[in-house]
Amino acid sequence: MFTLIRSAEVFEPQPLGMRDVFVAAGTIAAVDEQLPMPKGIEIQVVDGRDKRLVPGFVDLHVHLLGGGGEGGFWSRTPEIGLSSIVKAGITTVIGCLGTDDVTRRPEALLAKAMQLDEEGVSTFIYTGSYQFPPATITGSVRKDIALIPKVIGVGEVALSDHRSSQPTYEELCRLAAEARVGGMIGGKAGLVHLHMGDGPRGLDVVLRLLEETEIPIDQFLPTHVSRTERLLRQAIDFARRGGYIDLTAAPKSLGFASEVDAALRHALDAGVPIERISLSSDANGSLPLFDAQGHLQRLAVADIKSLHLEFKELVRSGYRLEEMLPLITLNPARRVGIDRQKGSIQVGKDADLILLDDELNIEWVMARGRIMVEAGHVQVKGTFEP
Numbered sequence: 001m002f003t004l005i006r007s008a009e010v011f012e013p014q015p016l017g018m019r020d021v022f023v024a025a026g027t028i029a030a031v032d033e034q035l036p037m038p039k040g041i042e043i044q045v046v047d048g049r050d051k052r053l054v055p056g057f058v059d060l061h062v063h064l065l066g067g068g069g070e071g072g073f074w075s076r077t078p079e080i081g082l083s084s085i086v087k088a089g090i091t092t093v094i095g096c097l098g099t100d101d102v103t104r105r106p107e108a109l110l111a112k113a114m115q116l117d118e119e120g121v122s123t124f125i126y127t128g129s130y131q132f133p134p135a136t137i138t139g140s141v142r143k144d145i146a147l148i149p150k151v152i153g154v155g156e157v158a159l160s161d162h163r164s165s166q167p168t169y170e171e172l173c174r175l176a177a178e179a180r181v182g183g184m185i186g187g188k189a190g191l192v193h194l195h196m197g198d199g200p201r202g203l204d205v206v207l208r209l210l211e212e213t214e215i216p217i218d219q220f221l222p223t224h225v226s227r228t229e230r231l232l233r234q235a236i237d238f239a240r241r242g243g244y245i246d247l248t249a250a251p252k253s254l255g256f257a258s259e260v261d262a263a264l265r266h267a268l269d270a271g272v273p274i275e276r277i278s279l280s281s282d283a284n285g286s287l288p289l290f291d292a293q294g295h296l297q298r299l300a301v302a303d304i305k306s307l308h309l310e311f312k313e314l315v316r317s318g319y320r321l322e323e324m325l326p327l328i329t330l331n332p333a334r335r336v337g338i339d340r341q342k343g344s345i346q347v348g349k350d351a352d353l354i355l356l357d358d359e360l361n362i363e364w365v366m367a368r369g370r371i372m373v374e375a376g377h378v379q380v381k382g383t384f385e386p
């Protein structure tokens with residue numbers, strides 16, 4: 001019920017220096033230089049010396065139910081389990097469907113999110129999928145967002161991709177308007193999360209929509225934007241005009257020829273404020289490789305630990321910890337509209353915390369006040385995990 005973390009170097013994400021952090025009933029109750037030991041209550045004390053205490057990571061793009069299926073039924077990727085989420089330092093996930101909205105439905109995604117929530121992490125979802133018309137729970141994107149607490153937007157809607165249902169300009173305008181109004185009614189972000197494919201049209205249709213309608217630029221969050229050079233250039237321009245963009249982690253340590261570092265440097269050099277950039281894992285989505293004719297060549301599954309690994313590699317490449325930390329904490333929390341509870345170490349917010357060692361390895365994870373990982377080992381497993 002009560003935990004006192006002693007003498008950790010706190011990054012809230014900004015550095016606060018050495019602090020004690022007191023957690024009560026799942027909430028950060030006090031942060032100070034030296035907190036007195038409360039008397040008369042049982043308290044677990046965690047030694048934070050020589051460690052960095054950072055907010056639990058927020059991953060705004062996870063295929064909780066799995067994804068893929070683009071090469072036939074054998075190519076459906078598996079559901080995610082609680083252990084892999086917490087082991088990767090992630091305490092908040094936002095779930096999405098992908099290409100397949102025939103055999104995977106938003107109702108099942110919502111149920112999966114509720115399961116993970118009951119098991120200990122915080123979860124939200126997007127209604128819809130790659131496709132248009134969108135698969136919904138109530139029959140309407142607007143109603144799903146307004147009325148279902150876990151639904152914070154629609155997505156990932158696929159654009160400029162051969163797997164997209166190729167929404168027309170008018171259809172995309174209508175969808176964005178539905179999400180916006182649903183968000184207004186429900187007090188949510190009402191985000192339109194866009195999966196960007198590698199097609200040459202890139203963000204063209206979104207840029208036209210911004211010219212011709214009243215829908216504000218921050219209603220959209222395109223992801224996978226470092227996929228092609230042209231797309232990245234467009235995305236940087238989009239972000240300089242006030243938009244937000246999301247990069248997909250692809251760490252070298254998992255064998256990717258990561259373009260995230262280069263993309264980030266391009267964006268920052270071009271004057272994009274780092275507050276407008278987030279990083280997500282695309283976990284449990286398929287990583288299909290198609291030939292020029294759109295035929296599937298091979299398939300792998302994205303790993304949720306890529307978020308932490310990419311973050312670690314970015315810091316090693318020369319960025320400061322406090323520069324990179326917002327990409328996977330405060331920025332995504334703000335973007336999906338949950339920053340009142342998530343994304344930073346502040347009194348009153350949820351006690352979602354990570355202790356990192358010198359090498360930025362994850363040693364200890366707390367989610368809503370419960371210790372999920374200790375000494376690098378998972379303490380709380382999913383219901384059916386061995």
Ligand code: ZN
Nearest residue numbers: 156195196224
């Ligand atoms: Zn995608």
